Amino acid sequence: MYGNLWRRPGFSEVWPGPGALEARGRVLWNNNHRLASLTHHYQGKSEVNGGYERYLEWAQTAGERAGAAILTHYRTTGPVDLKSDGSPVTPADRAAHEVIMTVLAQATPDVPVASEEGGEIAGDRYWSVDPLDGTKEYVARTGAFVVNVALVEGGRPVVGVIFVPVTGECYFALKGGGAFKKTPAGVQRLNGRAFLGGPVRVVGSARHGTEAVTGLCEALACDEGGIERTALGSAWKFGWLAEGRADLYPRFGPTHTWDTAAGQCLVEESGGAVWVAGRQPLIYHHARQLNPSFVAVADARFAWPDFL
Numbered sequence: 647m648y649g650n651l652w653r654r655p656g657f658s659e660v661w662p663g664p665g666a667l668e669a670r671g672r673v674l675w676n677n678n679h680r681l682a683s684l685t686h687h688y689q690g691k692s693e694v695n696g697g698y699e700r701y702l703e704w705a706q707t708a709g710e711r712a713g714a715a716i717l718t719h720y721r722t723t724g725p726v727d728l729k730s731d732g733s734p735v736t737p738a739d740r741a742a743h744e745v746i747m748t749v750l751a752q753a754t755p756d757v758p759v760a761s762e763e764g765g766e767i768a769g770d771r772y773w774s775v776d777p778l779d780g781t782k783e784y785v786a787r788t789g790a791f792v793v794n795v796a797l798v799e800g801g802r803p804v805v806g807v808i809f810v811p812v813t814g815e816c817y818f819a820l821k822g823g824g825a826f827k828k829t830p831a832g833v834q835r836l837n838g839r840a841f842l843g844g845p846v847r848v849v850g851s852a853r854h855g856t857e858a859v860t861g862l863c864e865a866l867a868c869d870e871g872g873i874e875r876t877a878l879g880s881a882w883k884f885g886w887l888a889e890g891r892a893d894l895y896p897r898f899g900p901t902h903t904w905d906t907a908a909g910q911c912l913v914e915e916s917g918g919a920v921w922v923a924g925r926q927p928l929i930y931h932h933a934r935q936l937n938p939s940f941v942a943v944a945d946a947r948f949a950w951p952d953f954l
């Protein structure tokens with residue numbers, strides 16, 4: 647046993663930004679809003695789950711159309727600008743944002759949208775959108791970039807869509823309704839993978855917090871019979887957890903809420919979890935754009951925090 651994950655170097659417990667205190671103290675999930683469980687398969691257009699399937703369909707439409715817009719730009723070499731925080735932004739980011747805003751404004755005019763590229767942020771229920779997550783990967787042409795669309799309610803992601811433009815894969819999940827992946831071959835349910843011993847498959851950012859993750863991997867390699875580590879950009883990492891390609895996604899250092907909300911819904915619905923310090927679930931608040939460090943796991947039943 648190594649020690650306590652939450653005390654590892656580089657793991658930040660701090661919830662950055664305004665709204666942090668409210669976010670920590672919130673009721674995590676209101677039973678009145680608990681969604682009835684779907685049994686084994688996505689039920690299409692039925693009204694189970696309180697009508698949230700309609701939100702899922704709109705999120706899928708927005709994600710897929712944004713992905714198509716991104717691909718038209720990806721075929722050419724366009725300009726790269728820098729935002730005030732020094733992160734890159736391209737015409738593809740802006741085009742994807744416009745597409746998503748148009749779809750969501752038509753579908754749910756009363757639901758505000760918090761997008762990386764701008765939008766309102768208010769209320770208990772809102773869309774959390776990253777039109778092009780992994781912009782550095784897009785610029786570097788690695789293909790590891792996605793579109794994230796999530797619906798957040800009561801601090802929890804209840805709908806999550808991650809669309810991968812270069813492969814056409816669409817990961818999606820509905821709170822209480824399961825996690826799925828849609829490809830041209832069809833729709834498959836995602837169940838993560840039970841962790842039954844090493845090697846541990848770790849997936850992490852290609853560009854952020856890699857040294858701290860290396861320290862964690864060294865400890866794991868000693869204790870768990872080795873690790874297999876993959877660097878992958880964007881929220882695609884959550885898709886890997888959900889589909890059983892990875893066991894652990896440790897994230898040391900800040901992310902934005904739109905980087906994680908869709909992926910968290912996917913991972914939670916496939917048997918995993920996204921934990922901040924103390925094994926608490928990552929939660930959201932409209933007034934807060936930054937997340938603390940977290941670790942996402944494919945198998946929430948395994949006692950990762952004690953072990954790491």
Ligand SMILES: Nc1ncnc2c1ncn2[C@@H]1O[C@H](COP(=O)(O)O)[C@@H](OP(=O)(O)O)[C@H]1O
Nearest residue numbers: 778779780781782851853854879880900901902
């Ligand atoms: N210092 C920082 N503060 C907040 N978010 C950061 C950050 N460094 C990286 N990120 C987030 O991490 C995302 C990239 O993650 P990864 O390295 O896993 O691909 C970025 O998404 P964008 O590419 O959409 O800007 C950005 O939101």
Ligand SMILES: [Mg+2]
Nearest residue numbers: 776779780905
């Ligand atoms: Mg992002």
